[in-house]
Amino acid sequence: MKIIDRYVYTVTKRLLEKDRREVEENLRESIDDMLPDNYTEADVEETLVTLGNPALLAEKYRDTPHSLIGPALYNNYLSVLKIVLIVVVCSAPLMTFLSLLTAEPVENGLNLVVTFFVQILAFIFEAAFQAFAWVTVLFAVMDRVNSPYFRWPYTGKEWTLSDLDDTVPSKKNEIGKSDPIVSIIFTLLFITVFGFFPQLIGGYMKLENGWNIIPLFNLDALRQYLPLLLVSAGLSLMVDILKLIYQKWNRTLAIINAAVNVFSIGVLIAFLLNRSIFNDQFHIRIAQLLETDPAVIVKTWQWGVWGIVAVAILFGMIVDSISGFRKAAR
Amino acid sequence: MPEMDELFSIFDTELKRGTLTLIVLSQLQQPQYGYSLIQNIAEKKVEIEAGTLYPMLRRLEKQGVLVSDWDTTESRPRKYYQLSPDGQELFRRLKENWARLSRNMKEILGE
Numbered sequence: 001m002k003i004i005d006r007y008v009y010t011v012t013k014r015l016l017e018k019d020r021r022e023v024e025e026n027l028r029e030s031i032d033d034m035l036p037d038n039y040t041e042a043d044v045e046e047t048l049v050t051l052g053n054p055a056l057l058a059e060k061y062r063d064t065p066h067s068l069i070g071p072a073l074y075n076n077y078l079s080v081l082k083i084v085l086i087v088v089v090c091s092a093p094l095m096t097f098l099s100l101l102t103a104e105p106v107e108n109g110l111n112l113v114v115t116f117f118v119q120i121l122a123f124i125f126e127a128a129f130q131a132f133a134w135v136t137v138l139f140a141v142m143d144r145v146n147s148p149y150f151r152w153p154y155t156g157k158e159w160t161l162s163d164l165d166d167t168v169p170s171k172k173n174e175i176g177k178s179d180p181i182v183s184i185i186f187t188l189l190f191i192t193v194f195g196f197f198p199q200l201i202g203g204y205m206k207l208e209n210g211w212n213i214i215p216l217f218n219l220d221a222l223r224q225y226l227p228l229l230l231v232s233a234g235l236s237l238m239v240d241i242l243k244l245i246y247q248k249w250n251r252t253l254a255i256i257n258a259a260v261n262v263f264s265i266g267v268l269i270a271f272l273l274n275r276s277i278f279n280d281q282f283h284i285r286i287a288q289l290l291e292t293d294p295a296v297i298v299k300t301w302q303w304g305v306w307g308i309v310a311v312a313i314l315f316g317m318i319v320d321s322i323s324g325f326r327k328a329a330r
Numbered sequence: 331m332p333e334m335d336e337l338f339s340i341f342d343t344e345l346k347r348g349t350l351t352l353i354v355l356s357q358l359q360q361p362q363y364g365y366s367l368i369q370n371i372a373e374k375k376v377e378i379e380a381g382t383l384y385p386m387l388r389r390l391e392k393q394g395v396l397v398s399d400w401d402t403t404e405s406r407p408r409k410y411y412q413l414s415p416d417g418q419e420l421f422r423r424l425k426e427n428w429a430r431l432s433r434n435m436k437e438i439l440g441e
Binding site: 027034050056061 | 363364365379380381382384385386388389392405406408409
């Protein structure tokens with residue numbers, strides 16, 4: 001009977017390839033089993049109606065999981081997705097700005113503004129879909145692997161009372177979501193600028209046919225520091241992600257935070273205090289503009305760098321690290 | 331409470347889910363084919379839909395709880411299902427558990 005074929009097909013097409021043949025056989029037997037002897041077309045129709053909606057029947061025949069991401073991981077999935085999308089949207093204007101700087105110049109001002117906004121939207125659209133796809137794939141894989149390490153308390157063992165946090169978040173020790181997210185955005189920007197567009201950091205001078213950029217850094221020397229700078233940025237990203245996971249200060253987090261601070265500031269000091277890192281031309285041009293001796297500029301520059309290093313050590317290393325420990329102790 | 335009926339049907343389905351398997355197992359101590367099983371169970375005033383029963387029989391056979399055999403002696407061949415030895419053991423234990431559960435429930439609900 002044709003109608004049986006159509007019904008069976010409507011059920012089995014909803015199943016995995018490997019199950020289809022076997023379910024089809026079972027289903028045809030079942031239909032046959034329900035039909036009376038010497039059945040008519042009307043009997044067949046009645047039987048199929050009794051078996052019910054083919055989609056629901058297929059559901060009952062299915063052995064594999066019904067969801068891409070199960071309830072155990074779903075909440076984590078949503079919050080990770082939210083954070084990633086916020087980072088994408090917030091970094092869009094700056095990333096677009098960078099890509100426009102390196103692109104061919106456009107003719108008039110209006111065009112530039114329009115291009116800028118169109119490209120921001122394009123960037124958000126493209127990057128948001130990428131981010132969405134990757135986060136979803138990651139969680140779908142985690143759901144299939146179904147390891148106990150993916151479930152709180154993430155130790156791979158049965159939970160015990162000692163896994164509970166020492167304190168519940170309070171005004172005194174909690175880490176808001178905005179700080180780490182802002183930090184992630186700036187770190188990504190840092191990685192992009194130093195990794196891909198270091199020539200854009202510098203003095204901008206208007207010429208008749210566009211801008212002339214005098215790089216601040218000696219690009220060859222900078223390239224040698226790049227691996228260290230990227231490691232430092234990567235560690236900073238890790239700390240931000242840990243902050244988003246823990247949502248409050250604890251001893252472990254404070255120790256990691258302090259260690260990463262010391263490392264990053266160490267890299268920064270080694271980087272800034274190396275004189276060959278700066279482009280001589282940059283100093284010479286400033287001296288020309290101010291009509292003074294380049295040696296004076298170099299000297300002043302050195303003092304400025306020392307100032308930056310001192311402020312970085314004081315606030316970045318000491319104040320931030322200690323504040324972490326103090327908040328963890330509450 | 332306008333969603334009362336809806337809510338009731340959710341709880342009712344949950345309550346019956348496990349018992350349906352137990353009913354099917356209880357009827358398969360002797361070999362039976364699917365349609366006769368539906369009729370037997372209906373006689374006991376329990377509704378079981380064909381669309382639920384046939385996939386369940388297939389699953390139980392895959393799990394090794396049931397074994398099936400074709401009877402070709404009658405006018406048309408039919409597939410007969412029966413408890414496997416493991417299925418017998420499973421049924422015995424579930425039945426015991428049910429007796430305990432229903433005693434407990436009677437006590438709790440009778441309070």
